[in-house]
Amino acid sequence: MRKERDSEPFLVDPSEQRSFNKNQSQSWVHYLVGSVVSPSHIGLIILFILLFIPITVLIIGINYHDPRYCSIEPRIPIFLIVHGSVLFGWLTLVIIVSIIIIQMAKENSSFTSPILVIIFSIFIILSTIFLIIWTIVGSVWTFNVYQWVTYYYDTQTNFYPYNYCQPELYRFTFTYIILSYIIVFFQCCYYCFNNKLILR
Numbered sequence: 365m366r367k368e369r370d371s372e373p374f375l376v377d378p379s380e381q382r383s384f385n386k387n388q389s390q391s392w393v394h395y396l397v398g399s400v401v402s403p404s405h406i407g408l409i410i411l412f413i414l415l416f417i418p419i420t421v422l423i424i425g426i427n428y429h430d431p432r433y434c435s436i437e438p439r440i441p442i443f444l445i446v447h448g449s450v451l452f453g454w455l456t457l458v459i460i461v462s463i464i465i466i467q468m469a470k471e472n473s474s475f476t477s478p479i480l481v482i483i484f485s486i487f488i489i490l491s492t493i494f495l496i497i498w499t500i501v502g503s504v505w506t507f508n509v510y511q512w513v514t515y516y517y518d519t520q521t522n523f524y525p526y527n528y529c530q531p532e533l534y535r536f537t538f539t540y541i542i543l544s545y546i547i548v549f550f551q552c553c554y555y556c557f558n559n560k561l562i563l564r
Contacts, residue, residue, distance in 0.1 A: 405466065407462060408459065408462050408463065408466065411455060411458055411459050411462065412459065414455060415452070415455055417451065418447075418448040418449070418451040418452035418455065419448070419452065420448075421444050421447060421448030421451065421540065422444070422445060422448035422449065422452070424441075424444055424532070424533060424536050424537075425441045425442070425443075425444030425445035425447075425448055426441075426445060428441050428530050428532075428533040429441040429442070429445065432524050433529070433530040433533060434528070434529040434530060434533055434534065435524050435525070435526055435527070435528050435529070436509045436512065436513050436514075436526065436527045436528060436529050437505050437506070437508075437509045437513075437529065439505050440502070440505055440506060440529070440533065440534065440537050441533065443498070443501070443502035443505060443506075443537070444502075444537060444540075446498060447495065447498055447499065447502065450491055450494060450495055450498070451495060453491065454488060454491040454492065454495065457484050457487055457488050457491070458488055460484060461481060461484045461485060461488070464480070464481060465481070496548060499541060499544050499545070499548075502537070502541055503541050506534070506537050506538055506541055507538075507541075509527070509529070510538070512527045513527055513528075513529045513534055514527050514528055514529075515528070515529065515530070515531040515534070516528070
């Protein structure tokens with residue numbers, strides 16, 4: 365038997381081939397997952413804490429969804445509602461994938477069926493792209509009216525001027541968009557650094 369294997373050195377043991385293919389698959393899955401989640405207990409706790417952000421965004425957007433609260437740009441509450449909803453879904457998916465990865469690492473098991481993780485990761489990536497695009501759209505709506513917006517209206521007649529916007533709504537949106545760009549910047553830096561570690 366040994367002679368046959370020595371005489372045919374280019375033959376590969378099927379078990380070794382399966383192991384090689386499995387390792388390649390795991391490496392690809394780890395690369396995809398590592399680009400969208402941080403599979404650690406500390407990261408998971410931070411993600412749960414961050415859930416208050418989309419909830420707050422949704423509350424502000426829903427409370428001031430009436431166009432009279434921001435007549436100069438009535439689409440600002442719509443931006444908050446959509447952004448908050450998608451961000452909440454994004455964080456939920458990231459938490460689910462993180463829990464799966466942590467559980468697999470705890471049981472010292474491999475990615476025997478990575479399809480579910482890959483599907484979740486793809487949805488996370490698509491949601492990330494949408495959030496970036498939607499933030500740019502919201503930036504146009506918010507920053508374009510910055511020079512003309514007023515926070516005062518006639519309290520006696522409840523007359524809202526054409527350039528009025530509720531101060532809490534506008535200031536919150538303005539600050540939230542700026543912070544979103546800062547978070548995206550640091551997030552991109554983290555992804556690049558994390559992927560380099562995975563590829564080593």
